[in-house]
Amino acid sequence: MKDGIKSVIVLTVICVTVSLLVALTNSFTAPVIKSNKDAAATESLKQVLENAADFEKLEKPLSAPETVQEIYRETGGLGYAVTVAVTTSYSSSPMLYTVGISSEGKITGIVITSYTESKDFGKDTYPKSYIGLDSALNGAELVSGVTYSSTAFKKGIEDVFATLIDMGLIGEGEKSDEQKLKELFDKVLPGANNQSGTAVLKALELDGGSKFKNVFEAANGAGYILVTTDNKVITVNPFGAVAGYDIDGNPIDLENALKNDAAGAVPNNSKEKEQADVKALKKLTGEKAMFTPAQGLNTVSTVTNAFIIQADGETLYGFVSRPIGYNNGSMEIYGVITEDGKIKDIKVSEIILYSQYYEDYELDESGYYESLTGKTADTLTDEDTLINGATISGNAVNGAIKDMFKAFEAITKGGKE
Amino acid sequence: MIKNLIVILMASVLVNNYVLSKFLGVCPFLGVSKKVGQATGMGIAVIFVMLVATAATWPIYTYLLSPKYEYMQTIVFILVIAALVQFVEIVLKKYIPSLHKSLGIYLPLITTNCAVLGVTLNNITDGYGFIEAMVSSLGAGLGFLLAMVLFAGVRGKMEAADIPKAFKGIPITLIAASIVSMSFYGFAGVIENMFA
C-alpha cells in the first residue's frame, strides 16, 4: 500500500515537473515560432510579387468566395498578393497557394505552399502556364492525370480575379480575339450547340481571295458561321437568312454586298436534302400530300427544313430538326404540326441511346410518340420527352420540338423576311 | 462525404501504407510476421488499438489541448495510449478472456508501436474531423494488417530458399520487404483516378 502511494506521488511529481518545464520553454519559443510563421507567410508574398517591399493586409469583402483566404496590398503600389486554399475531392487537406497580381491585373507569380497530390506530379509545370495571364486566363492549362487539382487550382485563380475586380482594385482582362470568337460561336448558332452548350462545327475549305478568313458549317446542318477578315461574325441559317455580329456579340447591320457574299460563300446543296426530307415527312402525311418549302425563315435553331403541306384539304406544317444529341451525334426529328398549333405526328429517325449502358434497353417508341401528339407550344413539358436512361437524347428531342414550334410561329405569324 | 471517406480509407490502406511507405510499425512488421496466424492476430490488435486511441486522442486534442496547450500533444498522446492499452488489456482479461487469449499477448507490444502514436499525430496534422480521423485510423490499421499478412506469406516462401550466408536472417528479410514495398508503389495513381 505504502509502495502504491509512493508510486502515485512520484509519477505525479514527474508529470507536473515535466509539464512545467515544457510550458516554460513554450513561453520562450512560442513567440519565435509565431514570428517565424509570419515571416514565412510574407516570404511567399514577396516571392509572387517581384521587388515588393512590404505588404498590408486588406479587409476581405464578405461576398468573397471561400477559396480566397487573405488579400494583401504591396505598399509601394506594385500590386496584390492573395493566399488561396482550394479543396480537391481527392484530399481533405486543402491545396494552398499564393498568387501575385500586378496592379495592371496580370499574374506575376504563383507559389504553392501545400500540394495535395500524392506525388508532386504536375506541381512544377501547370502553375507556370498561368504567369503573365490576366483575368481572361487565356492559355491556362488543365492537366490530365491531376485533373482534380488542376481544375481546383484554376477555380481558385478565377476566384482571386473575381474578388479583386469586385473590390475595384484591378481591371478585367481583355480576352484575346481568338478566345472571344470561340465563345461567340457557342452563342450565335444555338441550333448547332450540343446539349452542354458548345457549338459542334466543322471548318470548310475556302475559295481563294475571299473576304472571310474562316467558314464553319454546323455538323448538323443548322447553318454556317463565317468570320470576316476584320473579325465580324456572320451567320447563315439553313434557309439563307443572314445575320451579323461584332466581336463582342452585339448584332450589327450588314451591307447588302457583304450579305450576298456571305450567302454565296456557303455551299448550296439544299435541293437534295429537301427531297430526302420530303420523302421522310411523306411517311407521316401520306404520299399524296403536296409540299411547298417555306422560304426565307429567319429562325436560328435546330430546324433545318420547313414545309407548308396540303393534304386532304388540310394545311399542315412539316419540320425537320437535327439536334445534336449524345456523343455529339446529330439526330433527325420529323414533325408535323396542324394549323392550330398541335403536334400531329413526330418521328425520330434515330434515338441515340446511351449505348454502353443500355444495350438491352428498348424504347417503347409508339408510346413515346403518342404522348407527344396533340401537345402545343404551351402544353409541352420536359417530362413528355424524357427518355429513361438517355437524358441527353431526351433533352435533344425536347429542344427540337420547341424549335419546331418557334419555326411554326415564324411561318404563320409572318416571320418571313 | 462518403466519396471523401472512401478516398481517405483507400489512400491510407494502399497508397500511404503505414508500414511500407511511412515506415511506421516496422519493428513488429519484421518481428512478428513469421507466421500468417501470428501476423493476423497482431494486425487485428493494432487496428483495434488504433481505433480506440484515435477515439480518445482526437477529442482530447480538439476540446482540451487546442489551441492553448498544443505543445503538450506528444506527452499527452503517449500517456493516453499507454493507459488505454493497459485498460483494454484488463477489461479483455476480465470480461472476454477468449479474445484476451488471442489478442491480449500483442497488446503490450503496441504501446510503444510508433504506428499507433503516428496515426493519432497524423490525424491532427492532416486536419481531419472526427469521422475522417476514425476512417483514416481504420485504413492505417487495415494497411498494417494487409502488409503483415502479405509479408508473412512471403517469408514462408523464403524459408525454403537457399540464401547466401551474409544475407541470412535480417538482410534478406529487409530486401524482401523492399520488394513488397515496391509492389505497393504501383498503387500511387489509384486514388487520383478512383472517381475520375
Add this chain to the structure above:
Amino acid sequence: MKTNLKHFINGFVKENPVFVLLLGTCPTLATTTSVISALAMGLAAAAVLICSNAVISLLRKVIPDKVRIPAYIVIIAGFVTLVQMLMEAYLPSLYDMLGVYLALIVVNCIVLGRAEMFASKHGVGASILDGAGMGLGFTFSLLLMATVREVFGAGSFAGVEIPLLSDYAIPILVSPPGGFFVFGMLIAIVGKLSKKPVKAEFGCEGCPNAAVCKQSTEVAE
C-alpha cells in the same frame, strides 16, 4: 575513466544501435532520404537520449520499480517536446523536414531501451556517456545510410549536386522500397566485415517489451 570511454565507443562499433542491435528502424528508414534530414534526426535523438539518460539515472533511486516505464515515458516525452519546440523555433526548415518522425522519438526503442538497460542501473556520468555514444552511433549510422541513398538515389550530397552522378541517379533508392533495400544490404555488409553472424532474429533485446515480445511470439507459435 577507461570504462567510461568504453561506454562511449561501444555505441559506435560493437553495439551499434542500428546495424548491430537493430533498434530504431523506423527513423532509420524514414529519415535517411537525405544527409541533412538524417543528421538532424540523429542529433535530435542523441540530445533526447543524453538528457533522458542523465535524468533517469539521477532519479533511478527515487522512481519505484512498478511505475518506472510510465515515468521513463513521461521524461522522454518531455525532452522530445522540448527538442520539438526548440527546433520549430530555431530550425523551422529542419522541423518541417522531419515532420511526425521527430515526435516519434518518444517511441524509439533506442531511447527507452537505454533508459531501461543502462541509465536505471548506472551513475549519471556513465549514463551521459552511454547516451552520447549511442546517440552519436545512431547519428553516424543514419549518416552512412543517408549518404548511400542520397549520393546514388539523388546524385547529390547534403543538397549539393555531384556532377556526373546526378545524371545517372537511381531514384528508387530514395523512395520507400529503396530504404528497405539499402538497409538490408548495409546490414549484410556490416555482418560480413565484422565476421560475426548477423542476428538471425529481429530481436528486441534493447526494448523494454523484449520479454513480453518473446513470450508472445512463443505463445503464438
